[in-house]
Amino acid sequence: MNLKQLAEELGLSPTTVSRALNGYPEVSEATRLRVAEAARHYNYRPNTQAKRLATGRAMAIGHIIPLSTRHEIVNPVFADFIAGAGEVYARAGYDMVLTIVPDSDEERAYREVRSKGNVDGIIVHGPKVHDARLPLLEELGLPFVVHGRSLGADPGYSWVDVNNTRAFERATSFLLDLGHRRIALVNGIETMDFAARRRHGFERALAARGLAADPALMVAGEMTEAQGHDVMRDMLTLPDPPTAVLTASFLSAIGVRRALWERGLRMGRDVSIVTHDDELGYLRNGTDEPIFTATRSSVREAGRRCAAMLLRRIESGAGAPETDLMEATLVVGASTGPAPRRPETID
Amino acid sequence: MNLKQLAEELGLSPTTVSRALNGYPEVSEATRLRVAEAARHYNYRPNTQAKRLATGRAMAIGHIIPLSTRHEIVNPVFADFIAGAGEVYARAGYDMVLTIVPDSDEERAYREVRSKGNVDGIIVHGPKVHDARLPLLEELGLPFVVHGRSLGADPGYSWVDVNNTRAFERATSFLLDLGHRRIALVNGIETMDFAARRRHGFERALAARGLAADPALMVAGEMTEAQGHDVMRDMLTLPDPPTAVLTASFLSAIGVRRALWERGLRMGRDVSIVTHDDELGYLRNGTDEPIFTATRSSVREAGRRCAAMLLRRIESGAGAPETDLMEATLVVGASTGPAPRRPETID
DNA sequence: GTTGGCATCCAAACCGCTTTGAATGATCGG
DNA sequence: CCGATCATTCAAAGCGGTTTGGATGCCAAC
Numbered sequence: 001m002n003l004k005q006l007a008e009e010l011g012l013s014p015t016t017v018s019r020a021l022n023g024y025p026e027v028s029e030a031t032r033l034r035v036a037e038a039a040r041h042y043n044y045r046p047n048t049q050a051k052r053l054a055t056g057r058a059m060a061i062g063h064i065i066p067l068s069t070r071h072e073i074v075n076p077v078f079a080d081f082i083a084g085a086g087e088v089y090a091r092a093g094y095d096m097v098l099t100i101v102p103d104s105d106e107e108r109a110y111r112e113v114r115s116k117g118n119v120d121g122i123i124v125h126g127p128k129v130h131d132a133r134l135p136l137l138e139e140l141g142l143p144f145v146v147h148g149r150s151l152g153a154d155p156g157y158s159w160v161d162v163n164n165t166r167a168f169e170r171a172t173s174f175l176l177d178l179g180h181r182r183i184a185l186v187n188g189i190e191t192m193d194f195a196a197r198r199r200h201g202f203e204r205a206l207a208a209r210g211l212a213a214d215p216a217l218m219v220a221g222e223m224t225e226a227q228g229h230d231v232m233r234d235m236l237t238l239p240d241p242p243t244a245v246l247t248a249s250f251l252s253a254i255g256v257r258r259a260l261w262e263r264g265l266r267m268g269r270d271v272s273i274v275t276h277d278d279e280l281g282y283l284r285n286g287t288d289e290p291i292f293t294a295t296r297s298s299v300r301e302a303g304r305r306c307a308a309m310l311l312r313r314i315e316s317g318a319g320a321p322e323t324d325l326m327e328a329t330l331v332v333g334a335s336t337g338p339a340p341r342r343p344e345t346i347d
Numbered sequence: 348m349n350l351k352q353l354a355e356e357l358g359l360s361p362t363t364v365s366r367a368l369n370g371y372p373e374v375s376e377a378t379r380l381r382v383a384e385a386a387r388h389y390n391y392r393p394n395t396q397a398k399r400l401a402t403g404r405a406m407a408i409g410h411i412i413p414l415s416t417r418h419e420i421v422n423p424v425f426a427d428f429i430a431g432a433g434e435v436y437a438r439a440g441y442d443m444v445l446t447i448v449p450d451s452d453e454e455r456a457y458r459e460v461r462s463k464g465n466v467d468g469i470i471v472h473g474p475k476v477h478d479a480r481l482p483l484l485e486e487l488g489l490p491f492v493v494h495g496r497s498l499g500a501d502p503g504y505s506w507v508d509v510n511n512t513r514a515f516e517r518a519t520s521f522l523l524d525l526g527h528r529r530i531a532l533v534n535g536i537e538t539m540d541f542a543a544r545r546r547h548g549f550e551r552a553l554a555a556r557g558l559a560a561d562p563a564l565m566v567a568g569e570m571t572e573a574q575g576h577d578v579m580r581d582m583l584t585l586p587d588p589p590t591a592v593l594t595a596s597f598l599s600a601i602g603v604r605r606a607l608w609e610r611g612l613r614m615g616r617d618v619s620i621v622t623h624d625d626e627l628g629y630l631r632n633g634t635d636e637p638i639f640t641a642t643r644s645s646v647r648e649a650g651r652r653c654a655a656m657l658l659r660r661i662e663s664g665a666g667a668p669e670t671d672l673m674e675a676t677l678v679v680g681a682s683t684g685p686a687p688r689r690p691e692t693i694d
Numbered sequence: 695g696t697t698g699g700c701a702t703c704c705a706a707a708c709c710g711c712t713t714t715g716a717a718t719g720a721t722c723g724g
Numbered sequence: 725c726c727g728a729t730c731a732t733t734c735a736a737a738g739c740g741g742t743t744t745g746g747a748t749g750c751c752a753a754c
Contacts, residue, residue, distance in 0.1 A: 002711085003710060004711090013733065013735075014712090015733075015734055018712060026731070026733080027733085028731075028732060046711065047400075047464050050710035050712090052711090052739095053394075053396040053740065053741085054712040054738080055712065055739085056739070060444075065433070074426040075629075076426065076627075079421045086446070086447030090446065096444065096445045097407075097444055098433060100434060101437070115390060116392050117394050118396065223629070224630070225631070251629060281423075282422075282423040282569075282570070282598060283423075283598070286573060350742095359703080361704090361740090362742085365742060366743095373703080374701095374702075378702085378703090396740080396741090397742090398740080398741055398742080399709095400708095400710065400739085400742095401742040401743085
């Protein structure tokens with residue numbers, strides 16, 4: 001059933017039916033009701049493609065997911081982010097269009113999306129430091145919102161981000177307050193903006209106490225369980241091993257925990273762990289008391305906010321860039337405790 | 348730049364340009380080259396909406412992601428599946444359209460997708476036992492492929508699935524061969540088809556040795572780290588605790604491992620663990636030697652196969668349903684060993 | 695020298711909707 | 725009672741492609 005048929009059925013012109021259904025004022029209340037009734041009865045739904053062509057609005061948002069060609073790993077955060085954003089789109093009547101792109105030809109993908117005109121805007125995932133995509137998108141003139149930021153990029157873009165620097169600065173201070181001095185950082189790949197900022201926060205907190213970060217205690221890599229484990233296993237063989245670890249991901253923290261257990265060390269007593277917790281649906285940090293002390297920030301909520309911001313920009317026609325800096329909360333769990341007194345330091 | 352402008356620029360009719368670009372034979376090789384050259388030069392890309400309207404093909408595949416309203420949890424497997432499917436779509440020039448739907452009004456979502464006509468086919472995620480969506484989709488006449496199967500549904504549909512029954516049957520036999528008799532099953536929610544089948548495989552293997560499953564050792568629930576932990580913690584307080592555990596997810600296995608460690612038990616010596624491993628990018632089962640003995644099957648590969656199957660069906664006009672049963676491999680890792688001899692059983 | 699076939703190209707219709715511009719009849723103020 | 729105003733409706737022209745049904749010109753065949 002299409003518009004013309006429905007109009008025919010009603011003895012009206014397509015014009016009137018269209019207007020009645022889209023809430024235009026120049027239609028009598030009586031016919032509007034009649035039309036609505038008929039539409040329901042025939043289960044009429046306007047053809048999306050036709051509507052899009054006619055209005056010039058795709059009513060869809062694109063998410064371009066970079067897929068590292070080397071690592072072949074999808075960001076575990078992605079599913080929750082999508083769930084949050086999807087909620088918002090669904091309510092607003094937008095579709096969500098995903099494109100998985102090997103990071104080798106991301107530029108082509110963006111250009112194509114632009115000229116194909118099948119989305120009204122884009123969410124940029126996983127921004128890197130000095131991310132080349134932002135100037136490109138600016139040039140393309142496609143509305144976009146970045147999930148995260150890009151150090152060194154021209155700041156004239158809209159974004160939603162967690163205050164990663166502050167979060168890791170606080171987490172580090174927290175460990176310092178507990179007496180820890182040998183603190184390790186198990187970070188994500190530091191070409192990623194979020195990881196660079198976390199490291200920065202880590203170093204800043206140390207510097208504030210006149211301490212320098214020990215390069216031997218700072219590692220960056222793919223944030224997996226295996227990474228956490230291998231890194232911690234190696235660090236524990238150092239002559240002066242860390243008494244605390246700060247990890248950028250829940251999975252890394254789990255790996256660190258495994259390495260501790262293997263060595264017969266108790267988490268929170270022998271070695272403390274603080275992790276970042278994205279509050280992923282399938283990776284909850286304990287049910288009541290948190291398993292890990294963590295800097296907590298919901299990725300799902302970030303997804304909602306990104307989506308809402310983008311829709312706002314699209315519907316109001318851009319304007320000055322919007323930004324939204326979410327503060328992470330520091331929740332204390334069972335994985336941290338005072339720094340163990342080393343035998344030789346007993347005063 | 349649109350078709351008409353490009354045609355103008357070339358001094359040709361839109362008809363000819365369209366044909367040249369789409370490889371129709373009634374165009375001289377000379378003009379075809381000229382058109383291709385100009386298209387490249389002006390970076391022309393046909394407008395998606397217009398093309399869709401004209402051809403009646405959406406060139407897009409829908410993924411309807413059910414979101415349990417109670418659990419608010421996105422299946423962790425989802426990101427990898429999407430990555431696999433996305434690869435295939437990208438190569439074939441299809442878009443991937445995601446819809447996140449609270450499972451309360453899934454039916455409405457399917458009907459809407461159908462009548463809006465913005466996808467050519469659908470991938471069904473997370474089928475349940477007796478899943479009501481399958482007859483609905485059949486009725487709607489929209490091509491679809493199910494990732495998984497549905498026990499009790501009319502079998503006239505296309506699917507890609509892992510042989511869950513067989514995988515868990517083998518895993519259970521493996522544990523039985525090692526001498527284990529008290530084997531626990533930490534399963535997913537058993538209204539989900541895959542979980543029902545895994546349980547079935549588990550029970551079948553026990554039955555084959557004349558053993559009955561102990562209800563106290565079978566738990567079903569959300570497959571999270573916390574679930575694994577809590578369930579195992581409780582089981583360890585039983586008068587006759589399990590010596591081996593079979594878990595339906597890597598995350599549950601990690602939780603089980605935590606519970607063991609908390610009790611000072613060694614994995615693979617005091618208690619064995621076998622888990623199912625979906626080979627998720629961010630949840631690798633160890634780098635060289637597997638951490639856990641596991642039934643392994645790549646979800647990403649399943650994504651690729653589902654996508655390819657659906658495209659095949661769309662482009663060849665349905666036909667008899669296709670099915671693809673993937674066998675999981677049983678990989679032996681460090682988490683299993685012979686059943687410990689109980690003190691009183693020393694002969 | 696026609697005629698038929700073939701290779702090329704084009705005008706126009708169409709896909710299903712929105713939207714502009716105009717028509718119609720009813721209502722109202724003077 | 726008449727012109728102006730208003731409410732309501734419609735025909736037709738897009739949106740940007742594809743596709744149908746000719747045109748045109750050229751060449752081989754008769």
